[in-house]
Amino acid sequence: xxxxxxxxxxxxxxxxxxxxxxxxxxxxxxxxxxxxxxxxxxxxxxxxxxxxxxxxxxxxxxxxxxxxxxxxxxxxxxxxxxxxxxxxxxxxxxxxxxxxxxxxxxxxxxxxxxxxxxxxxxxxxxxxxxxxxxxxxxxxxxxxxxxx
Amino acid sequence: xxxxxxxxxxxxxxxxxxxxxxxxxxxxxxxxxxxxxxxxxxxxxxxxxxxxxxxxxxxxxxxxxxxxxxxxxxxxxxxxxxxxxxxxxxxxxxxxxxxxxxxxxxxxxxxxxxx
Numbered sequence: 001x002x003x004x005x006x007x008x009x010x011x012x013x014x015x016x017x018x019x020x021x022x023x024x025x026x027x028x029x030x031x032x033x034x035x036x037x038x039x040x041x042x043x044x045x046x047x048x049x050x051x052x053x054x055x056x057x058x059x060x061x062x063x064x065x066x067x068x069x070x071x072x073x074x075x076x077x078x079x080x081x082x083x084x085x086x087x088x089x090x091x092x093x094x095x096x097x098x099x100x101x102x103x104x105x106x107x108x109x110x111x112x113x114x115x116x117x118x119x120x121x122x123x124x125x126x127x128x129x130x131x132x133x134x135x136x137x138x139x140x141x142x143x144x145x146x147x148x
Numbered sequence: 149x150x151x152x153x154x155x156x157x158x159x160x161x162x163x164x165x166x167x168x169x170x171x172x173x174x175x176x177x178x179x180x181x182x183x184x185x186x187x188x189x190x191x192x193x194x195x196x197x198x199x200x201x202x203x204x205x206x207x208x209x210x211x212x213x214x215x216x217x218x219x220x221x222x223x224x225x226x227x228x229x230x231x232x233x234x235x236x237x238x239x240x241x242x243x244x245x246x247x248x249x250x251x252x253x254x255x256x257x258x259x260x261x262x263x
Contacts, residue, residue: 019174026203044234051205055173102243114206114242121241 005036010075017054017062017070017087025054025072029083036076042148045122046083046140052115053085053138061089061136083140091130154182162193162258168200171208179208183215192224195257199230204238212248225249227257 013028015021026047033043054070062068071086094116119126119140127139142148152175155166163186171179186194196212216226229251231239239245251257 019172022172022174022205023170041234048203048205048238051172055205055207058173102246114209118206118238118241 005076006079008032008036008074008076010073012074013072015070015072016066017058017068017089018066019055019058021070022051022054025070026051028072029074032074032076033081036081036144038081038142038144039148042142046081046142049119049122049126049140050083050085052118053140056115057085057087057089057136060092061087063090065089079144081142081144085138085140086135088135091132091136093130094128152178154178156182156186159195159254159258160262162195162261163191164195164197164254164258166197166200170203171201171211172203172205173207176207176211179211180214183211183219187215187218187222192219192222193261194219194224194226195254195261196226196228197230197254198228198232198235201235202232204235206242209239209242209244212244216247225261227251227260229254229257 011028011032013025015024029047029050030043033046034040038046050072054072057070068087068089073084073086075082099113099117119138123140123142125139125141129137129139152167152169152171154168157164157166165179165182165186167179169175183194186192212226219226227249228239230253231250236250239248239250249257249260251260
């Protein structure tokens with residue numbers, strides 16, 4: 001907890017919507033979340049949640065547009081890390097994604113909606129805002145407590 | 149960078165696939181091609197050793213789902229072994245232990261095929 005900070009200035013990362021950038025995105029989350037004092041287990045969870053959000057963007061929003069940009073902003077205030085992920089691709093309705101059903105996946109030979117489920121499970125809060133034709137935004141947040 | 153590699157070894161008729169590094173949407177196609185090669189070579193008894201896998205996302209989990217039915221239709225299976233807690237946790241969150249047998253050691257998984 002030596003490097004625990006009460007607030008950090010907003011940090012930004014902009015990358016093209018390609019899977020090769022997922023490692024860089026995870027590293028960005030690792031650096032910032034550890035600098036404010038989260039334990040590694042929580043950082044791992046946040047990295048996975050952000051990876052899932054970005055993978056969804058790459059596979060769906062930017063399916064036909066690999067040069068589309070993903071903007072990731074992170075801020076930390078009031079003991080809460082807030083990660084905002086923005087893309088300018090195809091919008092989607094998160095409520096249309098059903099809860100994962102493992103038996104159904106088995107029948108269909110594929111998985112869908114697992115990423116969303118993981119995001120909701122691993123973060124304290126997940127919020128979507130989609131302005132069709134303009135941008136999509138997903139906001140992931142986690143509070144720093146004595147446990148994490 | 150997302151480093152990921154695989155290697156495959158034949159152990160008394162069972163193909164053991166070793167995973168190392170980070171399995172995400174970028175690296176998942178490598179594992180897909182391992183499974184495709186095994187299937188086209190008529191090898192359906194597969195053990196996946198997770199000892200050196202440090203990270204998995206749902207894109208990685210999807211690979212297992214894509215091939216399992218085809219493999220079981222051919223009297224085979226994909227059995228999983230030596231997962232660290234972090235990786236097991238993700239499998240568990242998504243209910244995968246209902247569909248896949250997970251063993252503590254590679255030997256246990258291989259022996260299961262020989263029963």
